[in-house]
Amino acid sequence: MKKLKKGRRGDGKATLRKRLHHWNARKFLQKIKRVTMLKGVEIVEVKPAYTSVIGMLKYAPQLSIDKDVAGAYVIRRRALSYKEDVPENYEKLLKDKAYLEFALKRYEEREKELTELIEKETNEYKRNALEGELRSVENARKLLANFLQSLQSKPSSREGANGRNPEQGETKKVSQSA
Incomplete structure (x- = not known):
């Protein structure tokens, strides 16, 4: 049986750590896009902001799933163009x-x-x-x-340019007579 070389941390996986350290997410996503385009699969990009929070508050209790799975569920719903309402x-x-x-x-x-x-x-x-x-x-x-x-606070009335508010409708014009 051959002995494994120990890495700096003693786990024998120094090269794996080195590869993972230099891993580039952007290149990986570009490769996924290229492969899916060649295979004819559509990719829909969505913003992942607040998906974990929405999933944790809305779907995790309803579906008895953990917050990460619920966050993925919210991402999928966004990709299908569903809007999330506040419960x-x-x-x-x-x-x-x-x-x-x-x-x-x-x-x-x-x-x-x-x-x-x-x-x-x-x-x-x-x-x-x-x-x-x-x-x-x-x-x-x-x-x-x-x-x-x-x-x-009560909504304040906005005044437009020259003291006019375009939302108030037609303003009266004052004519000057000579």
């Missing part, structure tokens, strides 16, 4: 002002807790983790506060 339960929550204010208070309380924990923490690595969580809580709080403010 009714989430729509109700987003319209409930009392719930939004409650959620905003919770974010503010968590922000204070994290700030206090960061001040007390002496371990640099734990502090970094807490600061990362604090940033995500701050972002969520700001987003929720802006959303709540947009619900509370």
Whole structure:
């Protein structure tokens, strides 16, 4: 039996790691496109933004699948030109002002807790983790506060050029008599 050479990490797979390190996703996608074009298969490109989140919230509970499979399901639906609607339960929550204010208070309380924990923490690595969580809580709080403010404010009337609003219809013309 022949002994395997050990790589830098002791697993005998140094060449595999080297190949994977230089792997180019763009070239791989170009090759897939070229092969599918030669075979007569259509490729539909979709933006994968928020597919995992939508899949996790909408399809994973309904279909009893994990979030990654649910994200792939959302990508497939986008490729078939389906639009994703916000589920009714989430729509109700987003319209409930009392719930939004409650959620905003919770974010503010968590922000204070994290700030206090960061001040007390002496371990640099734990502090970094807490600061990362604090940033995500701050972002969520700001987003929720802006959303709540947009619900509370009344739409203002826009004025067009020279004080005219094109959406208000015909404006009266003032004629000057000599």
